[in-house]
Amino acid sequence: MTAIKHALQRDIFTPNDERLLGIVNVCKAGKKKKNCFLCATVTTERPVQVKVVKVKKSDKGDFYKRQQTWELRDLTEVDAKDASKENPEFDLHFEKVYRWLASSTAEKNSFISCIWKLNQRYLRKKVEFVNVSSQLLEESVPSGESQSVAGGDEDALDDYQELSTREEQDIESMMEMCEYAVSNAEAFAEQLSRELQVLDGANIQSIMASEKQVNILMQLLDEALGEVDTIEGKLSSYEEMLQSVKEQMDQISQSNRLIQISNTNNGKLLDEIQFLVNYMDLSKGHIRALQEGDLTSPKGIEACINASEALLQCMNVALRPGHEKLMAVTQQQLLFAELRDTFARRLTNHLNNVFVHQVTGMLLWQLTVSSHSVIKGHDQSSTLSQHTAELTLPKHNPLHRDLLRYAKLMEWLKNTHREKYEGLSRTYVDYMSRLYEREIKDFFEVAKIKMAGTTKEAKGKFGKSCDLLACLHGSSGKLTGSTSSLNKLTVQGSNSRRSQSSSLLDMGNMSASDLDVADRTKFDKIFEQVLSELEPLCLAEQDFISKNIIPFSYESLPSPYMVRLMMNKIFQSIETELNSLIALGDKIDSFNSLYMLVKMSHHVWTAENVDPASYLSTTLGNVLVTVKRNFDKCISGQIRQMEEVKISKKSKVGILLFVTGFEEFAELAETIFRNAERRGDLDKAYVKLIRAVFMNVEKVANESQKTPRDVVMMENFHHIFSTLSRLKISCLDAERREAKHKYTDHLQSYVINSLGQPLEKLNHFFEGVEARVAQGVREEEVSYQLAFSKQELRKVIKEYPGKEVKKGLDNLYKKVDKHLCEEESLLQVVWHSMQDEFIRQYKHFEDLIGRCYPGSGITMEFTIQDMLEYFSSIAQSH
Template sequence: MTAIKHALQRDIFTPNDERLLGIVNVCKAGKKKKNCFLCATATIERPVQVKVVKVKKSDKGDFYKRQQTWELRDLTEVDAKDASKENPEFDLHFEKVYRWLASSTAEKNSFISCIWKLNQRYLRKKVEFVNVSAQLLEESVPSGESQSVAGGDEDALDEYQELSTREEQDIEGMMEMCEYAISNAEAFAEKLFKELQVLDGANIQSIMASEKQVNILMQLLDEALGEVDTIEGKLSSYEEMLQSIFFTFDGCGLSFIMALQEGDLTSPKGIEACINASEALLQCMNVALRPGHDKLMAVTQQQLLFAELRDTFARRLTNHLNNVFVHQGHDQSSTLSQHTAELTLPKHSPLHRDLLRYAKLMEWLKNTHREKYEGLSRTYVDYMSRLYEREIKDFFEVAKIKMAGTSKEAKGKFGLHGSSGKLTGSTSSLNKLTVQGSNSRRSQSSSLLDMGNMSASDLDVADRTKFDKIFEQVLSELEPLCLAEQDFISKFFKLQQHQTVMPPLPETEESDGGTPSRVLPQAEHRHSLSSEKDMVRSMMNKIFQSIETELNSLIALGDKIDSFHSLYMLVKMSHHVWTAENVDPASYLSTTLGNVLVTVKRNFDKCISGQIRQMEEVKISKKSKVGILSFVTVFEEFAELAETIFRNAERRGDLDKAYVKLIRAVFMNVEKVASESQKTPRDVVMMENFHHIFSTLSRLKISCLDAERREAKHKYTDHLQSYVINSLGQPLEKLNHFFEGVEARVAQGVREEEVSYQLAFNKQELRKVIKEYPGKEVKKGLDNLYKKVDKHLCEEESLLQVVWHSMQDEFIRQYKHFEDLIGRCYPGSGITMEFTIQDMLEYFSSIAQSH
């Protein structure tokens, strides 16, 4: 087997820079015997790669060749079949199970021992050895051919191998014989060399008989001398390291221990000393140990000392910070009840600044004592939530008092203005309104702010402006408060940051005793960051649990005072939500304001629905003319207010949707009221109100209502024309009926020039009808018509002259039509009207001027 091993090393593995460390002659179990060799190899270059190679003879049998190679790291299990009896069979589990039959049990055991050593030396993932004798894995392989095969390169295989009990006893016995063995490595080596010469004297003849063996022996001696030099160098380096540690411990270690045990946690200098000491302790506890070092008694004792120092300092730090949190939670000196003149919240930046000095210590506590760290976070949340609850409650009480103060004053002095007037959208106002004249109606209307232009009462403008400032002040105070607290929590409790990897520590009385920390893979790291963000949100929710409730209460009060306040609140709240989302979409502030925004939007929708419902419930008076309907005026003032509030607002889309709902309701209810009107003609109601709507939309230029603006103009024009035509039939009623009869005869087939031969429509009858309408009578009829139109129309819309001018145009058109019919049906008769077009123009002008 030795010759085969040398041949394989020379021909196959040396060209590939590999060393052959173990070999076994095998064939596949249960099949026709085709012998091959399984070889355990390692590369010469680092990092070392360990493989199992299947080698067999070529078909011609004159050389060996590689047939298959497996990486040892892919080996999961070695099954020796029987640990108590000799059995040449064994299995190797790679990606599949390979069953082998060795030429002898000794070769199999030698090969398995070699695999075990390679696994212990080079692989982190340990292979499972099944049905393998424990003695085979602990002791070296017996002498003989197998040993030369499997263990010949053991020096190259293992830089460090734990000694067996028997080897340890032999070395201790040898070293007891030479007390200077450790202090004088060269003398010890020289003594060993002399003893080796004495031992080899008996076999000198056989050694000299083989030149090859002599060369090998000389090579081994040279290697031994080299190892002695290496050991001496290592001993020197260890001595230097020990001296360095001694001086460091002597100079700084004692001060670190004092800082951890008794350091001042109240002064900046003492805190800095504690930080340095805790970092040094953590660094010592994180030192990577070589295999086997953790079993040394000195190392174990040192780890226990470190753990005791860790627990002592963790206790002191936790108690101190607990006292700070409790004291701050009970501090009531900053409550708002003592100074309600200004609507402001106390700033906690001094507390944050003082506590941030402990941030590094909190990070240390988080990495060493998770339970104490989490307990501190719970204590902080508990006491700070009480403090914030008091401050926020006082703050909102002041806001409510300021908000309601103006409303109460307005109610006492001016009745309906400000809170229960028409524009507040309260049910009690519009339900009771009847359609009255514009003067009385405008005197009852609340005014609206239009960029400094006051349309009516200055009181409403002042109230709404004050409410807007109060609500903005509330949001402006809450926003920096929440952001500052969230930023402090993230920094102080070291959340959303990487965690330090902790080595396994020996358990002490105060040790957690849990599983050791380990390096987080990528997926677990992302999960850790996500869970820490959840922790920040959870802490913020508990600390500021009263903000959302208080905000909703304030919003309800504002809506109760005046439902139009929902416009201001929607714009302000939307802007602050947008600002918070730009800073951090997942922050507590963004989430809370978003929830409150839903309530504000719901109130806004309720306000719009209330306006529509009140339109439907408006009743008209049977004793007075209709004029401009109340809800048309309300819509105008609502639009003026909304355009002022929503200028450049983020939620413009909500207003546009509300506009469409309101204008369609206005259109529908104008037509409803016009149909129900008894005192005022339907055409007048439609004409005046749609003219007002058209003027409002043209002035405000609301782009989303362009189609409704055109529709309002169309309705106004149609009903103006209809009213003019229907009203003008009355002054020349008989003449109008006569010519309607003439047109009817022509339509029945009578030729135009033969109409005059009809008995009822001859020239004599025409002259008789014309004589009934001399210029004087026509002017009198027009004067009566003007008075009637004046009674129908309202003063505030100022459409009388427009209607009168349209009637003039329509009258002239009819006059020309009558003249045309006389010319065509009564040609050459010389019959003309008693008055001319110029006479009519003078009639219309003089009547208009006289009134």
Template sequence: MTAIKHSLQRDIFTPNDERLLSIVNVCKAGKKKKNCFLCATVTTERPVQVKVVKVKKSDKGDFYKRQMAWELRDLTEVDAKDANKENPEFDLHFEKVYRWVASSTAEKNSFISCIWKLNQRYLRKKVEFVNVSAQLLEESVPSGENQSVAGGDEDALDDYQELNAREEQDIEGMMEVCEYAISNAEAFAEKLSSELQVLDGANIQSIMASEKQVNILMHLLDEALAEVDTIEGKLSSYEEMLQSVKEQMDQISQSNRIIQISSTNNHKLLGEIEFLVNHMDLSKGHIKALQDGDLSSPKGIEACINASEALLQCMNVALRPGHEKLTAVKQQQQLFCELRDTFARRLTNHLNNVFVHQGHDQSSTLAQNTAELTLPKHHPLHRDLLRYAKLMEWLKSTQREKYEGLSRTYVDYMTRLYDREIKDFFEVAKIKMAGTTKEGKNKFGLHGSSGKLTGSTSSLNKLAVQGSNSRRSQSSSLLDMGNMSASDLDVADRTKFDKAETDDTDGAIQTKPSASEHRNSMSNEKDMVRMMMTKIFACIEMELNSLIALGDKIDTFNSLYMLVKMSHHVWTAENVDPASYLSTTLGNVLVTVKRNFDKCIFGQIKQMEEVKISKKSKVGILPFVTSFEEFAELAETIFRNAERRGDLDKAYVKLIRAIFTNVEKVANESQKTPRDVVMMENFHHIFSTLSRLKISCLEAERREAKHKYTDYLQAYVINSLGQPLEKLNHFFEGVEARVAQGVREEEVSYQLAFNKQELRKVIKEYPGKEVKKGLDNLYKKVDKHLCEEESLLQVVWHSMQDEFIRQYKHFEGLIGRCYPGSGITMEFTIQDMLEYFSSIAQSH
């Protein structure tokens, strides 16, 4: 342990100017034993600091390191656990309790003893030692003002008190005077003792000589005490006087505080009175307006509006706590309630009368608008009602039941008015619509001439464009067909139908049922307005559907116009408010129109499938092909810039695919006209129509139609031309067969059946005159097969000319390769052939 102590002193404490006094090897109680050392140290410099330092070996184990330190003045208790038995455990109470187990009881006792001595010597606040043997605690011996540490470990503390600086100087001076102080200590001690006795005697004599001065001093002290008593008496009297003044000042302060409180209360009371007067006072003019104001004149209505708003503000004022208990406030509130009830009753009765009057209004009837056939305008009625908008809002917020009852009255009478006008309007519209055509005829059938549109294409486009562009937002004419007397439904009929527009922006549908229909962001407001309009205009949807059904019955193609118009109206309404009554109603009608449009397309497809052709006459251009052209021309003018173009494109695809299928079906069933001619002519017509109309969604079908037309033209030419030089064809077919069997071309002439003599014999059978005669018969045959409408005769004839020339060149090529140097040629040339074809075409 001495070696460890020496090592710790040298490595840890000397560098820090500390001196190690005691050491104990310990470990923490109750844990895995990791030994460390607790060291008691003091600093070598003044003021002296006493510490308990925890030292631990490093992790590598080759040196010690300082881990923790506590000031001894922070130690409050040392618990040795047992004063009678040997026990290595002890506790040190700093800011918390540290429990240790020493390696031996002797080391623990030595360390505790050292702590006790350091505590006695350096600390004013003594540490409490518990369960410590009395033998370890030595009594301290006082010496002057300091306490010395007696007994104990000599290594821990020295048994002497340190001299202060002055004492050291005095001793050094004394020892310098006595040269023998060091060599003869006894003589020096005797000398000091004799001098001490001399000083003691001198001190006693000095005390006895100063007795007189002490008596004088005591007398002065007595006088001073008497003077102090006098001053204390005066101070007491002064204090009593000040106490009286203090009481008076307290009374004054209390009075001032009461005055301040009173002033504050008065200001607050005045503020409350001003608040009640400013917010709960209704002028006499407002009271008179509420009681007797004229609800018919604009000035009277304005005065009532101002008065009702002022009344509502007074009734809705947020009263402060306690106001409702004031009698004046109660009386004023009662007055407000009476005025509210009185005015609400007057307003309800007046508006009831207004609604009843408007419901029986006959000032603007349908008969007065027969020229344009528009719904009567009710702008004056709307203008009169709008003046009551704010009053209706007031009634809604104050008398909800009266407001709802008034709304029901309005809906009831307006329903009667609009129901009568709308039904009359649609009845006249139906009469005029039905008067323009004969009922019961299929105007766009696929069975005959009745399915054709009359009039030139230019007039059709002109009339249709005028109809499709007439998107009037103001009052528009509805079915202005009174002067139409044609027996058949022609182009003009259809374009007239296009003018059929209900006035949905300035007529009945956009009317404002009441002032409550002002725009309100609240969803329940919109729901209420929508519900009122649903009741008022309950017949609108039914009448529109009836009108649409009549138009569809007259002519199914009318669904095109209706789809475009209704789609535009729905689109316009949805841009304003997708959830509005108008948008919802027109949307429902649009569903019906779309269904009719789909039925129209389905009807056309069904008529295609049911078409029958005559067995005795040539087919020509099929009726449904012509009808599709007419339909497409009409649809393109109607749907130009339309919002529902997609519906037409889908219908186009359905129709064109049905046409393709049924053209092929008819061609297969045809007995008079060759199949290739039916396919060629009709697909040529379809290709021409699609190329002219430039319908983008049918571009693929246009290319397909062109391809089919070209294929069937070529097939017809080949089949119809056949083999005009039949024997020559058979001869060269045999030549080609020999070559295919392996005979060299230049050796074919050595074959008995295909020698030069046989070739000359066959060529002589086809002189130019016979060839021309055969071509003339072929031209007549083709002319019988082709129809005049499509004008494909010259195209087919030119294709046959090209095919004939191709065959001629093929024969010449075989003669040149198989009969070289023979000088054999055809009886006619290519130039002769061109003249034959040209002269035949011109002669017919």
């Protein structure tokens, strides 16, 4: 432990101006034993700081390192666990409790004793010691190992030395000789000063008395100087003798220096030769592989890759100054350049042949299929529909797999022959763009046939397709022809398939007699299949380009942009074909824009999650703009159709067609946009459409001549409210409440206006009574007014006996029945509301009679029970 203590003091605490006073070997209680040391230290500078430091051996075990430090003033309690028994466990309470297990009880006790002494000496706030023997705190630490561990006795805690017993006795006797030593300190100090002067004088006299001894000392010094002169003479003679030896040694040293320089130069020359041999020597096997290696077999390709990398390493070696002047180096560089050019030509020609062979083979297969169909009398569209019944694009994984073997060679070609590399890349892009153009065009033609319906009429719209190789070789003149196209395809017979009504669905070509749900579902599947086929095709090609063919001629552009540039060249027809397909779908049925918006948005979102800067996400994003524009045009067209709606002047209005059309549109849209990313676009369209529906319902109601305005408003807003309540479209909650409010208001208005007809004179009479009361006439004096006397009231009441009232109600029911439409079934609702309103008016009349004609005994010719029977019997009879 002493050696450890000295090592810790030397390596850790002395550099930090600290002294190690106590140490104990511990480990954390309850855990695997990872030993460390707790050290009690004080700083050597004032003010003194007392710390407890945790020291641990490094992982390699070759040195100690400070791991954690606590200020002793932060220590609140020391718990020794048991004061009566030997127990190596103890706790130190700082900001949290640290539980330790000492290697021995003696080390623990010594460390706790040291902490106690430091606490008593330096801290005002005393630490609480629990379960510690009082004997351990009061007695000094025993000598030996325990004393060494605890840091020594009290003397080690400071830099002063206590007085010895004799010194204490001398001071006490001196102070006893002077009685006033304690009471008069100044007098005692003066006396001590006088005694000191006496002692100094005695010392000087003693020195003067020793003159004889001084003379003897001076004589001895003179003799010593003589001896020194003798020795210097001998040294001079020795130096003369060694001078000749020095000259000889200098000559030997110069000779050795020259030999050392020669050896150094020879070593450096050998290093240069070894450097050139190691880094500028290409093996015969590599040379053979570069000149005639097989570029078709896996082993041959691997040998060529290794040889090309070795050649590139030799050519790129950093020559040291002067190497370029060596003839051997120049010859090697010429050899490397020749090998590079030879292999670059071989590689470029081979890869060109691979491109032409692979792509031409694919096109020849397509040509064979096309020629076979022509021989049998079929046109190209028939061939397309026959051979691509599943609407799938050809996969080029075998081509990519074959070309990926040359990825490292392409990288080598890029670094060594930029022009050949760019030419090869252009060749790949040119051939692949023609191949993809043919395949994508055929693919979209089939998609359009399926979309328009695979009928003989649709097939008859396609001309015969051209020879595929003519498309590949362009203007070579060997093969010519004209490609078929669906860009001129028109959807015929639309007038026979669609009605020309004024409904909202007429604009969208979606009335019940038009395309049914199966047709829309078929279109949705076709469009989804088109996008699903394009997505892996583009991603596979982009992945291949990124790994094997880096874009050419644009070194200053970022890599993602260059990849997208090549993709644009290869798939230059995709965006055009997609827009053409979208235009066709919109022409077939403008509501297809809903399907296309949802599907396109989903695929754009998926592509952006994979790679936001990819060609696919950019292209689909551009097409999505067109789809969104068609969707907005569809909504605007529907609104325009609402504004242009005309109603018949001879027939009742009923539920307007664009109101039922909105219902069917909302049902369809809710199905399509369920969990869609572009739900916000639909919500905005909903708001535009419903506001247009509201406005045009009011417009039609105002223009209606056959049907009362309140009826038009009541029935249509009741239908709108029912639709919105059923579909629960959250963005239209305010419109749903507004529709309910309008329906209720116009129902009440219609009921009130219609009920004035059966009791018209009675209504006018009591309106006059209420007017007199409003003018200030007292209610009991109204009967004295000539026009509103009791006699006049009886005359009016007699004009409305029960039979007449029932007859008037029957006529009213017939008129209401003529006003209301059957599909909304509001007749009974209106009739019941009229009953309630009639009873309310009846009670109001009775109240006025009671207040204005008290005691007159005047009553109506019929009772409320009579009225209920009238309403019930009339409703049942009809």
